[in-house]
Amino acid sequence: MTPAPDAVEIAPSTHWIGALDPALRDFDIILKTANGTTYNAYCVRGDAGVAIIDTVKESHAAEFFTRLEQVTRYDEISTIVLNHLEPDHSGALPELMRRAPQAKLYISAKAQLMLKALVRNSELNFNIVKTGDTVDLGGRTLRFFSTPFLHWPDTQCTLVEEQNILFSGDVFGCHFCDARLFNDRVGDFRFSFEYYYQHIMRPFREHVLEALELLEPLTLKIIAPAHGPILREAPRSYLQRYRQLATPLLHNEIGADTKSLLVFYISSYGNTARMAQAVADGAETIAGVRVSLYDLQAAGDLPFVDLIEEADGLAFGSPTINGDAVKPVWDLLSSLAVIKVRDKLGAAFGSYGWSGEAINMIEDRLRGLKLRVPIKGVRAKLIPTEEELERCYDLGKQLAQHLTGNIERKTISMSELLAQEQSHA
Numbered sequence: 001m002t003p004a005p006d007a008v009e010i011a012p013s014t015h016w017i018g019a020l021d022p023a024l025r026d027f028d029i030i031l032k033t034a035n036g037t038t039y040n041a042y043c044v045r046g047d048a049g050v051a052i053i054d055t056v057k058e059s060h061a062a063e064f065f066t067r068l069e070q071v072t073r074y075d076e077i078s079t080i081v082l083n084h085l086e087p088d089h090s091g092a093l094p095e096l097m098r099r100a101p102q103a104k105l106y107i108s109a110k111a112q113l114m115l116k117a118l119v120r121n122s123e124l125n126f127n128i129v130k131t132g133d134t135v136d137l138g139g140r141t142l143r144f145f146s147t148p149f150l151h152w153p154d155t156q157c158t159l160v161e162e163q164n165i166l167f168s169g170d171v172f173g174c175h176f177c178d179a180r181l182f183n184d185r186v187g188d189f190r191f192s193f194e195y196y197y198q199h200i201m202r203p204f205r206e207h208v209l210e211a212l213e214l215l216e217p218l219t220l221k222i223i224a225p226a227h228g229p230i231l232r233e234a235p236r237s238y239l240q241r242y243r244q245l246a247t248p249l250l251h252n253e254i255g256a257d258t259k260s261l262l263v264f265y266i267s268s269y270g271n272t273a274r275m276a277q278a279v280a281d282g283a284e285t286i287a288g289v290r291v292s293l294y295d296l297q298a299a300g301d302l303p304f305v306d307l308i309e310e311a312d313g314l315a316f317g318s319p320t321i322n323g324d325a326v327k328p329v330w331d332l333l334s335s336l337a338v339i340k341v342r343d344k345l346g347a348a349f350g351s352y353g354w355s356g357e358a359i360n361m362i363e364d365r366l367r368g369l370k371l372r373v374p375i376k377g378v379r380a381k382l383i384p385t386e387e388e389l390e391r392c393y394d395l396g397k398q399l400a401q402h403l404t405g406n407i408e409r410k411t412i413s414m415s416e417l418l419a420q421e422q423s424h425a
């Protein structure tokens with residue numbers, strides 16, 4: 001096992017001064033880290049000043065300061081750049097600012113509120129930077145690139161122009177701790193790179209593509225992310241991989257003008273299945289909508305999340321069992337955190353025996369995921385009546401009309417309204 005290194009020179013007068021966390025097995029609860037992680041921070045020395053790029057998690061501050069002191073004195077530090085203020089990178093910032101009070105802090109505009117919450121100091125001094133702004137260190141120029149939502153609103157990247165080194169924050173990073181540090185020396189970390197993208201960056205696919213537009217034209221010799229290996233071998237291949245990952249996974253053979261509605265259901269006695277078919281049939285009557293019907297009983301490892309990422313509307317049918325929707329529905333809904341579903345259209349329906357809570361519960365969950373749920377779901381006690389199937393048909397039709405922007409205004413009488421309310425009571 002390679003021992004933890006001192007500060008490591010990654011290019012002339014530019015050092016890695018981060019910290020290793022090899023024992024970490026869970027990051028932010030949700031991510032598994034079989035190889036631990038690193039909190040990468042860097043020191044860039046120019047003729048007229050020294051810059052510190054990012055810090056480390058507070059628990060690892062001592063390690064960071066030890067390496068920092070190997071390459072600079074605190075009174076030489078003119079510049080501190082925080083590319084991202086999540087605590088794993090800003091934990092040592094308050095202490096660094098205390099030790100180097102003369103240093104100017106550079107952050108993105110969106111980072112201000114987070115900084116104020118992090119450093120409880122009313123006289124806090126910082127500079128806001130955006131794409132194209134620069135800081136001159138004397139023979140070393142830091143150029144900033146605003147790359148918001150990768151994966152927080154505040155995230156940015158910083159380039160050392162003369163050395164073509166991109167300090168990319170979480171972007172192009174991964175949780176993989178290996179004291180050999182560089183991608184051409186560490187163990188095989190490909191799974192970790194992909195896993196990190198799928199869990200951290202995938203929900204922000206549109207922002208990934210925007211960031212790539214900014215970063216792809218750059219000449220890059222080294223990509224130095226805030227976690228995991230430093231990418232000095234074939235750095236452009238990581239940009240290319242991000243572009244592949246941010247491109248829809250499924251070949252989309254329908255035209256851009258055609259909307260996609262997915263109807264998922266699971267059914268104990270065929271009742272919710274009949275309702276699902278009616279929803280699909282109703283949606284089918286509207287031109288410009290492709291309707292797909294899936295039985296979650298056969299879900300297994302099918303790539304429904306990939307389908308949902310590309311869809312415009314989602315309808316979920318579930319029976320109510322013991323006052324709840326059934327597990328396959330919750331399993332699918334709980335797996336949607338890794339993709340962007342905000343503003344998609346959502347709906348629920350289902351058959352029930354006693355109480356029928358599943359519909360409202362699914363609708364609440366869809367709203368929680370920021371889907372639009374404009375149409376009240378349909379519930380049917382046990383075997384759906386013709387009238388209830390008609391309402392499912394109408395639900396499908398209305399969903400499709402919402403997707404095409406061709407919403408049919410319907411006048412409803414007070415007696416119909418009361419009847420609907422009673423059926424949902």
Ligand code: FEO
Pocket residue numbers: 084086087088089151152170226227
């Ligand atoms: Fe590595 Fe988003 O913090």
